[in-house]
Amino acid sequence: MVVEKIDIDREDYAKKFGFHDDEEYVFKAKPGLSREIVEEISWMKKEPDWMRRFRLKALDHFMQRPMPTWGGDLSEVKFDDIYYYLKATDKKSENWDDVPDYIKRTFDKLGIPEAEKKFLAGVGAQYDSEVVYHKLREDLQKQGVIFVDTDTALRDHPDIVKQYLGTIIPPNDNKLAALNSAVWSGGSFVYIPEGVRVEVPLQAYFRINAERAGQFERTLIIAEPGSYVHYVEGCTAPIYTADALHSAVVEIIVKKGARVRYTTIQNWAPNVFNLVTKRMAIYEDAVGEWIDGNLGSKMTMKYPACYLMEPGAHGEVLSIAFAGRGQHLDAGAKMIHAAPHTSSIITSKSIAKDGGRTSYRGLVKVYPGSVDSRSTVRCDALLLDEESRSDTYPYMEIDEDRVTIGHEATVSKIGDEQLFYLMSRGLSETEAATMIVNGFIEPLVKVLPMEYAVEMNRIVQLQMEGAVG
Amino acid sequence: MTQTPLLTQGLRGFSEEVVRELSRLKEEPEWLLERRLAAWQSYLATPMPTLQDEDWRRTDISGIPFDELLPYSPATEIPAALPAPASGEVNAGHLIQHDSEAVSSSLDDAAREEGVLFGSLEEMVRQRQELVRPHLLGEAFPPSRGKFAALNAALFSGGAFLYVPKGVEVSLPLRATTWLSGSSLALFPHTVVVVEPGAQVTLIEDFGSPSLDSPSLLCPGVEVYLQPSARLHYVVIQQMSTDVYVLGTHRTHLGNDSRLDYLAVGLGGRLTKQYTDAMLQGDGSSAHLLGVVFGDGDQHFDYQTLQEHSGANGTSDLLFKIAIKDRAMSVHYGMVHVRKSGRGTDAGQTVRNLILSDGAKAHPILPLEIEASDIRRCSHAAAIGQIDENQLFYLQSRGLNRPQAEKLVVDGFFEGVMAKIPLSSVQEQLRASIDSKLPAD
Numbered sequence: 008m009v010v011e012k013i014d015i016d017r018e019d020y021a022k023k024f025g026f027h028d029d030e031e032y033v034f035k036a037k038p039g040l041s042r043e044i045v046e047e048i049s050w051m052k053k054e055p056d057w058m059r060r061f062r063l064k065a066l067d068h069f070m071q072r073p074m075p076t077w078g079g080d081l082s083e084v085k086f087d088d089i090y091y092y093l094k095a096t097d098k099k100s101e102n103w104d105d106v107p108d109y110i111k112r113t114f115d116k117l118g119i120p121e122a123e124k125k126f127l128a129g130v131g132a133q134y135d136s137e138v139v140y141h142k143l144r145e146d147l148q149k150q151g152v153i154f155v156d157t158d159t160a161l162r163d164h165p166d167i168v169k170q171y172l173g174t175i176i177p178p179n180d181n182k183l184a185a186l187n188s189a190v191w192s193g194g195s196f197v198y199i200p201e202g203v204r205v206e207v208p209l210q211a212y213f214r215i216n217a218e219r220a221g222q223f224e225r226t227l228i229i230a231e232p233g234s235y236v237h238y239v240e241g242c243t244a245p246i247y248t249a250d251a252l253h254s255a256v257v258e259i260i261v262k263k264g265a266r267v268r269y270t271t272i273q274n275w276a277p278n279v280f281n282l283v284t285k286r287m288a289i290y291e292d293a294v295g296e297w298i299d300g301n302l303g304s305k306m307t308m309k310y311p312a313c314y315l316m317e318p319g320a321h322g323e324v325l326s327i328a329f330a331g332r333g334q335h336l337d338a339g340a341k342m343i344h345a346a347p348h349t350s351s352i353i354t355s356k357s358i359a360k361d362g363g364r365t366s367y368r369g370l371v372k373v374y375p376g377s378v379d380s381r382s383t384v385r386c387d388a389l390l391l392d393e394e395s396r397s398d399t400y401p402y403m404e405i406d407e408d409r410v411t412i413g414h415e416a417t418v419s420k421i422g423d424e425q426l427f428y429l430m431s432r433g434l435s436e437t438e439a440a441t442m443i444v445n446g447f448i449e450p451l452v453k454v455l456p457m458e459y460a461v462e463m464n465r466i467v468q469l470q471m472e473g474a475v476g
Numbered sequence: 477m478t479q480t481p482l483l484t485q486g487l488r489g490f491s492e493e494v495v496r497e498l499s500r501l502k503e504e505p506e507w508l509l510e511r512r513l514a515a516w517q518s519y520l521a522t523p524m525p526t527l528q529d530e531d532w533r534r535t536d537i538s539g540i541p542f543d544e545l546l547p548y549s550p551a552t553e554i555p556a557a558l559p560a561p562a563s564g565e566v567n568a569g570h571l572i573q574h575d576s577e578a579v580s581s582s583l584d585d586a587a588r589e590e591g592v593l594f595g596s597l598e599e600m601v602r603q604r605q606e607l608v609r610p611h612l613l614g615e616a617f618p619p620s621r622g623k624f625a626a627l628n629a630a631l632f633s634g635g636a637f638l639y640v641p642k643g644v645e646v647s648l649p650l651r652a653t654t655w656l657s658g659s660s661l662a663l664f665p666h667t668v669v670v671v672e673p674g675a676q677v678t679l680i681e682d683f684g685s686p687s688l689d690s691p692s693l694l695c696p697g698v699e700v701y702l703q704p705s706a707r708l709h710y711v712v713i714q715q716m717s718t719d720v721y722v723l724g725t726h727r728t729h730l731g732n733d734s735r736l737d738y739l740a741v742g743l744g745g746r747l748t749k750q751y752t753d754a755m756l757q758g759d760g761s762s763a764h765l766l767g768v769v770f771g772d773g774d775q776h777f778d779y780q781t782l783q784e785h786s787g788a789n790g791t792s793d794l795l796f797k798i799a800i801k802d803r804a805m806s807v808h809y810g811m812v813h814v815r816k817s818g819r820g821t822d823a824g825q826t827v828r829n830l831i832l833s834d835g836a837k838a839h840p841i842l843p844l845e846i847e848a849s850d851i852r853r854c855s856h857a858a859a860i861g862q863i864d865e866n867q868l869f870y871l872q873s874r875g876l877n878r879p880q881a882e883k884l885v886v887d888g889f890f891e892g893v894m895a896k897i898p899l900s901s902v903q904e905q906l907r908a909s910i911d912s913k914l915p916a917d
Contacts, residue, residue: 077530375834375835388846390846390851393819393850396845396846396847397844397846398843398844398845398846399842399843399844399845399856400841400843401841401842401843401856401858402839402841403838403839403840403841403858403860404837404839405829405831405837405838405839405860406837407831407834408831408832408833408834408835408836408862409834409862410831410860410861410862411860411861411862412858412859412860412861413857413858413859413860414840414842414856414857414858414859415855415856415857416842416844416854416855416856416857417853417854417855418844418846418851418853418854418855419851419852419853419854420850420851420852
């Protein structure tokens with residue numbers, strides 16, 4: 008079952024996802040980053056010249072910009088040792104049987120094809136730098152929905168890609184977005200035509216296989232007026248001693264009256280640096296939602312953003328982080344109110360355990376003239392033991408008077424009284440603690456597709472075994 | 477008095493020579509000169525803050541003409557323009573500073589007999605060196621706290637020394653008033669408060685100035701030592717004219733079971749950056765920080781508070797009420813930091829912003845840093861809103877015009893905190909100052 012992959016028990020992780028395939032790459036670039044590598048990637052992909060220039064310009068930005076000094080400690084990322092491009096197969100397939108056997112075995116173990124049969128409208132699977140499998144239900148194809156990998160989109164729909172790519176997150180937005188723009192490969196391209204509602208989720212699955220690999224997928228979602236789509240991504244990687252780097256860029260355009268929900272269940276191995284830029288532009292009366300679950304990785308820095316561009320736009324971020332030993336999850340959200348009558352909600356729930364560290368970092372910005380903007384921010388953190396750490400950095404920049412903005416945060420330790428009460432009702436200490444944690448993350452579980460929700464509860468149970476006492 | 481060429485010739489700007497002359501002029505002991513010089517070195521070593529520094533990202537001090545400011549200018553008279561204390565004001569003592577030096581001080585006999593010391597810091601350095609030396613520019617006021625804490629430490633002149641011996645409760649408030657009347661003047665008052673075990677005292681510091689011809693700087697420093705079970709109620713009221721830049725640093729060390737009640741009132745100044753640090757080092761200590769800020773015109777207020785819990789079972793809370801009008805801007809950076817040793821901490825923060833005009837800006841930032849501890853609870857809340865139209869509508873339906881109704885709502889917004897100011901005469905005066913920012917015609 009696909010839901011296996013969101014397991015967050017670190018001991019269990021090695022058994023379930025920590026395996027790796029022998030490296031049989033048709034192409035593996037030299038480690039490190041240079042103009043030559045970028046040119047090579049572009050050449051391998053037979054890209055149009057404008058994309059080659061886009062990459063090279065982005066590389067200049069990356070080289071020039073200083074490393075961010077806030078958030079997590081990035082000095083440990085060995086940019087010179089990373090493999091920026093790894094191609095495992097020449098084929099991209101719509102037929103599962105055509106995927107090379109050893110890659111197929113990987114995704115079989117992770118349960119991808121089964122999941123597709125059960126409850127998905129479309130599936131994409133990316134293995135290191137390249138997408139190896141992509142499939143969309145036929146009825147949706149007929150309605151004009153496009154769901155392909157971004158390289159294919161660049162070849163088959165160059166006009167749409169050129170019109171939108173890099174417009175929501177320009178290459179010079181930040182250092183890591185510049186890196187992605189220079190070396191991007193793979194990712195999903197989703198186009199939903201006007202009025203089309205895709206009622207079952209599309210899913211992309213990202214797998215890093217090689218040691219010291221860099222994965223830089225680039226996802227672009229365009230929802231035309233009145234359309235709806237729910238996109239789900241999941242990620243895992245083997246456990247190596249050397250660290251891997253995942254640095255994605257996700258750009259989403261939600262046009263008038265459309266609605267996009269983007270769900271991430273990030274379960275990278277504990278040696279992956281996960282540095283991601285995600286942003287939606289939301290237009291008149293449209294709704295954009297990020298459901299951002301961060302369970303894995305050594306370090307995550309990720310702040311999904313909603314730019315509320317026109318009246319009536321609404322943005323939501325639900326961010327859940329669960330940090331265990333050796334993990335630092337610096338997650339959050341950004342809400343930019345750039346038009347009147349816009350509204351946003353940020354809900355952040357974080358849990359730290361066994362010396363893990365969670366940080367909420369968020370911004371609510373209201374530009375002058377965005378009258379009648381409303382924003383609510385709610386951050387709760389739960390510390391399960393005395394070694395763990397939780398930080399909250401909520402920024403607010405309110406430059407308009409006719410607004411209603413509220414922010415609340417709490418950090419608490421699992422309550423002895425709550426435990427005592429539940430235990431007096433006959434629960435064991437672990438059961439009681441699990442129940443409290445489940446209650447705490449309830450808002451996430453509620454909005455997950457059913458299959459994920461059931462699994463999520465099971466995972467928390469696993470994770471909690473022996474957590475207290 | 478020794479001749480002091482540099483300081484008397486109207487030299488402007490700051491230098492090590494100025495630090496040395498100031499110390500010589502005041503006939504200070506060697507240890508104090510050394511502390512000033514160490515602070516001066518720290519000032520030099522710290523880069524001038526810019527908009528690239530996290531603490532200063534929203535506060536632009538590039539307009540402060542540091543090189544054109546007089547570092548020292550004594551006045552000998554009680555300022556004629558100083559608003560007279562309300563008749564019937566009862567206080568236990570009053571220190572008045574005019575420009576760089578204290579010009580008068582009083583302390584009632586009852587307090588004096590119990591061993592309370594209250595007067596100008598300079599005077600106390602001369603008379604009670606043994607009590608001042610362990611604290612002045614001591615561990616609560618490290619120059620590393622910031623460039624302007626270091627500048628205050630290097631160039632301080634004026635300010636109060638308050639010492640309350642063990643077990644003594646001073647029931648009436650003490651007042652220290654600083655009046656700045658010089659144009660292009662930099663003032664560095666420095667106040668030291670030492671409250672011994674079980675003692676209690678209230679200190680109100682107020683700062684004011686008339687309109688000036690050219691901008692001046694007020695750079696105050698306050699260091700407070702609360703010994704076990706000591707209690708201090710401290711109120712600082714800033715009503716400078718809008719020609720004055722204010723860069724202040726207040727830092728309190730809290731011992732076991734001690735308690736700080738702190739209230740900052742910010743109404744004046746062109747630009748204010750105020751650091752307020754409550755260092756809850758002792759077990760079971762508590763700090764309660766309140767703020768009333770009302771900015772109008774082009775005023776800029778930046779209050780940066782720190783509730784640092786390193787002792788066990790500490791409690792702290794914060795409530796700032798901030799109203800801004802016209803093109804004024806308010807930044808509130810309120811940090812709760814719980815160190816590993818801060819087990820059992822209960823910390824909270826609430827910041828409420830009332831935005832009264834298009835063009836006014838509010839940037840509340842309330843970080844929590846919780847390091848690995850068995851905490852009880854940490855929470856914060858920020859709310860930003862405009863005046864509730866329903867309230868205005870109701871008041872207008874009762875016959876008030878709109879400005880009158882707005883005024884009433886703003887008064888109500890501040891009232892809960894204003895009522896906590898210990899002297900009713902000071903309360904009245906502040907209410908009048910707030911009302912003067914809200915023309916009701």
